[in-house]
Amino acid sequence: NAGVTQTPKFQVLKTGQSMTLQCAQDMNHEYMSWYRQDPGMGLRLIHYSVGAGITDQGEVPNGYNVSRSTTEDFPLRLLSAAPSQTSVYFCASRKREGYEQYFGPGTRLTVT
Amino acid sequence: AQRVTQPEKLLSVFKGAPVELKCNYSYSGSPELFWYVQYSRQRLQLLLRHISRESIKGFTADLNKGETSFHLKKPFAQEEDSAMYYCALLNSGGSNYKLTFGKGTLLTVNP
Numbered sequence: 001n002a003g004v005t006q007t008p009k010f011q012v013l014k015t016g017q018s019m020t021l022q023c024a025q026d027m028n029h030e031y032m033s034w035y036r037q038d039p040g041m042g043l044r045l046i047h048y049s050v051g052a053g054i055t056d057q058g059e060v061p062n063g064y065n066v067s068r069s070t071t072e073d074f075p076l077r078l079l080s081a082a083p084s085q086t087s088v089y090f091c092a093s094r095k096r097e098g099y100e101q102y103f104g105p106g107t108r109l110t111v112t
Numbered sequence: 113a114q115r116v117t118q119p120e121k122l123l124s125v126f127k128g129a130p131v132e133l134k135c136n137y138s139y140s141g142s143p144e145l146f147w148y149v150q151y152s153r154q155r156l157q158l159l160l161r162h163i164s165r166e167s168i169k170g171f172t173a174d175l176n177k178g179e180t181s182f183h184l185k186k187p188f189a190q191e192e193d194s195a196m197y198y199c200a201l202l203n204s205g206g207s208n209y210k211l212t213f214g215k216g217t218l219l220t221v222n223p
Contacts, residue, residue: 031209040121042198042215043156050209058210090156094209099144099202101211103156 002026006091006104013081013111021076021107023091030096032074033058034066036087037106043090049074050096081111114139116201118214125189126222133184133217135173135199144202145182147173148213151195159197160184169193189221 007022025032033048035058045058049068063085065077074093078085091104115138125131137143145162160168162175162182173184182199199214 033211035213040215042118043213045210045212048209059212092156099146099161100158101148105155 004091004093004102004104006089006107008107009105011107011109013078013109015082015111017081018077018079019081021078021089021091021109023074023076023104024072025074025091025093025102026072027093027095027102028071029093029102030071031094032068033092033094033101034064034074034076035090035092036060036085037090038087046076046089078109081109083111085109086111114143114201114203114210114212116199116212116214118197118199118217120217121215122218122220124220124222127191128188131186131189131193131219131221133197133199133219135182135184135214137180137182137199137201139180139201139203141203143175145173145175146200146202146211147171147182147184148198148200149195150198156198189219191221191223194219194221 004025030051034046035043037043044060047066049055055066089107092101094101117136147160149159150156160173171186196216198216201212203210
């Protein structure tokens with residue numbers, strides 16, 4: 001099992017550019033989430049999904065879109081990047097009946 | 113609304129000293145609490161779950177509902193314990209699920 005994978009590992013964007021952060025898991029987990037990690041702010045939930053075709057907003061959803069067309073993939077889209085979105089982004093997954101979240105390695109995004 | 117508070121951003125101890133990382137929570141239901149750890153250049157991973165009441169890597173954490181706390185403790189800190197520690201609360205009511213994290217405590221264990 002590769003677990004939770006994220007691409008790219010690093011990305012630099014200019015203000016206004018768009019991009020998609022990829023997240024995939026091969027554990028057949030129903031639940032998937034996106035978090036951002038900022039110094040002094042901890043991890044904040046952006047969006048989450050409880051299954052294919054079902055997504056919902058977390059604590060800081062503005063500026064981000066998600067979709068869940070398959071169980072395996074949960075991409076995060078930045079439509080028009082802003083410097084405030086400079087952060088480290090983590091994807092995580094979990095089985096519905098379980099409790100442990102499995103995290104990806106993270107994507108470090110810088111918006112200039 | 114659920115909230116997790118970790119009052120210490122930084123905690124520095126010497127090897128062999130006891131360590132306690134504080135966590136307080138607010139939640140209207142019955143909480144399910146966890147400690148996650150992130151070692152340097154590694155993924156965030158689960159350290160402890162309050163229901164299991166087990167000791168992992170010498171760490172223990174007891175849920176105190178009266179004080180709404182879930183402090184992480186280790187009697188003798190080791191250098192390899194240096195990491196970022198996050199307390200987290202799970203809301204699993206209904207079909208929703210949300211894991212709320214505290215802001216984290218960076219533990220440094222000095223030789």
